[in-house]
Amino acid sequence: MSAVTQGRAELVPVLVVGAGGMGRTWIRTVLDSDASRLVGVVDVVDGAAQRAVQDLVPEHEQPGIATGTELLEVAARSGAEAVIDVTIPAAHHQVTADALHAGYPVLGEKPCAATLAEAVSLAGHAEETGRLFMVSQSRRNNPHLHEARRLADGLGGAGIVDTRFAKAPRFGGFRDEMEHPLLVDMAIHAFDAGRVLLAGTPVSVTATSYNPGWSWYAGDAAATVAITYDTGAVHTYSGSWCSPGDETSWNGDWALHCEGGSVRWDGETPPTAHPSGGDPVPGRAPGPQERWELDASLAEFCAALRGGPVPDSEVHGNVWTQAIVEAAVRSADTGRRVLLADLLDEALVEARELDSADGRSRALQAWKTGASGLGAR
Ligand SMILES: NC(=O)c1ccc[n+]([C@@H]2O[C@H](COP(=O)([O-])OP(=O)(O)OC[C@H]3O[C@@H](n4cnc5c(N)ncnc54)[C@H](O)[C@@H]3O)[C@@H](O)[C@H]2O)c1
CATH class of the missing domain: 3.30.360.10 (Dihydrodipicolinate Reductase; domain 2)
Structure with a gap:
């Protein structure tokens, strides 16, 4: 949808969480986007979100952007409809699960989570909450x-x-x-x-x-x-x-x-x-209307929230990519061929333990195996 046909009310109001190097790139992407608008920035480091807004957002728009260190508090204050998680991988599970359970769909930076078990757990949290969780794997958008x-x-x-x-x-x-x-x-x-x-x-x-x-x-x-x-x-x-x-x-x-x-x-x-x-x-050269990298991820995510198709990088699809990485590390460390089905079953057991300690999601109880829960892609 072009900027001409998309009214401001249809733009998805988003909150960027994590104002580090990549978070700043995301803030710029949202500011340039014709599918979303920036309503808030969060970072655990006191003052980091505010500094990013001062550095990147045009001065007259800055008063309209909520900032702070607490995800759910700033999300509520900002009027966000969705969250972009650009925190460090170790924080992805917590930030994304908290956002999903508070009712916010999430577009998360790669990797999906710090471990395959956490990634599988997040697939369960997405099912439990019925909210979209898409991972932005930007280089596929080429x-x-x-x-x-x-x-x-x-x-x-x-x-x-x-x-x-x-x-x-x-x-x-x-x-x-x-x-x-x-x-x-x-x-x-x-x-x-x-x-x-x-x-x-x-x-x-x-x-x-x-x-x-x-x-x-x-x-x-x-x-x-x-x-x-x-x-x-x-x-x-x-x-x-x-x-x-x-x-x-x-x-x-x-x-x-x-x-x-x-x-x-x-x-x-x-x-x-x-x-x-x-x-x-x-091969054909891309036309000027083609979307690239982060802009393409954001457009696909926003379109899905407005009734468009489920993105290929929805968490269930993306976990396969993280499984390949974890399998490559395991194979390199052991000198053995690693079957993804086995690795995913191990991750499912660990993810169920995480979820039962956390208490918010029982969705993985219904999965027969790790691979079948993700679906063939
Ligand atoms: N797609 C790409 O090409 C690409 C390139 C670089 C980074 N990344 C990904 O982007 C993500 C961020 O990377 P980065 O280079 O910006 O890291 P960074 O360390 O520069 O920034 C991360 C920010 O997150 C904040 N943060 C940490 N935990 C938080 C929490 N619980 N709540 C709120 N804020 C929190 C930190 O204070 C920091 O400001 C990573 O997942 C990384 O893999 C992707």
């Missing part, structure tokens, strides 16, 4: 990625997807200390994008992680991963965060292998189809 899928479908559909990722960022901070910085903080995007390109549901993950002698990371900054799907398709990923020189784009370099040819995508420009025995066919 028109080139969806064009690559279209081109591959024209060649019979991708059976093998291969991603090569090479970067050499000097972040400093928590990533330098994490045990699996690449797998947990970055590869999640490629695993999720692989799910856009391949039909079916992921089944198993085999991973090896490593840290070259010259790496400036404490944990493993590189990994090789194979993800199998129930359609027989396989996504192979080889990534490194300590490979200077011939670096790929941030999305990585992609090759899609199909019966009738292949598709190449450099992660930045339109993909190209290479039909077997034919000339290369350039």
Whole structure:
């Protein structure tokens, strides 16, 4: 829906929770959005929400934006209809569950939660409350990625997807200390994008992680991963965060292998189809009306609240991506192939324990298995 057809009353009034680096990016996205309007900002650090508003919101609009440190108090005062959770992963479970139980639909930053068990628990909280919980997995909202899928479908559909990722960022901070910085903080995007390109549901993950002698990371900054799907398709990923020189784009370099040819995508420009025995066919360039990244997540979320379709990244669908990450870490640590069904069953047991201690959700009691509760995606 365009800004011209959407009246102010139809704009979804949203509260941004978490005013750190990404929270500020979300505040800008909401201010520029034609689907929502900013009514409040919350951060546990005293004064942080107010500072973000002062820095980012035009001065004449600032008095209309509620700020504070208490989510539910500010939400009520602001007149918010929905919450965007941009807190640190360790806070996602608490913030999202509190918002859902207070009646607010939630758009949450990736990862869904700090652990797979917490993510499964949140799927239950969404069921219990009947509120939408969508995870913003921003890199899946890339028109080139969806064009690559279209081109591959024209060649019979991708059976093998291969991603090569090479970067050499000097972040400093928590990533330098994490045990699996690449797998947990970055590869999640490629695993999720692989799910856009391949039909079916992921089944198993085999991973090896490593840290070259010259790496400036404490944990493993590189990994090789194979993800199998129930359609027989396989996504192979080889990534490194300590490979200077011939670096790929941030999305990585992609090759899609199909019966009738292949598709190449450099992660930045339109993909190209290479039909077997034919000339290369350039993919379509995105039009000006196409939505990207956070703006696309926000538009999809708001449309769903106004009666539109359930987003693909609704929590039940998104948990599969988090399961791939957790399986890759488990496989890298144990040297074994990990079945997602087993991992999800373990997470379900743990999530039920979390929920019974919390006392607000009994929804997971009805799940027969972790995988069936999520539904095949
Ligand atoms: N999609 C992407 O490309 C992308 C990029 C960067 C970060 N992220 C995600 O965005 C989220 C935030 O990352 P960041 O880099 O902004 O982190 P950050 O540490 O800069 O900011 C997090 C903010 O949340 C606040 N906070 C923590 N617990 C809170 C609570 N219970 N209630 C309210 N506020 C709370 C902190 O005070 C801090 O200001 C993470 O989930 C991260 O994975 C996504």
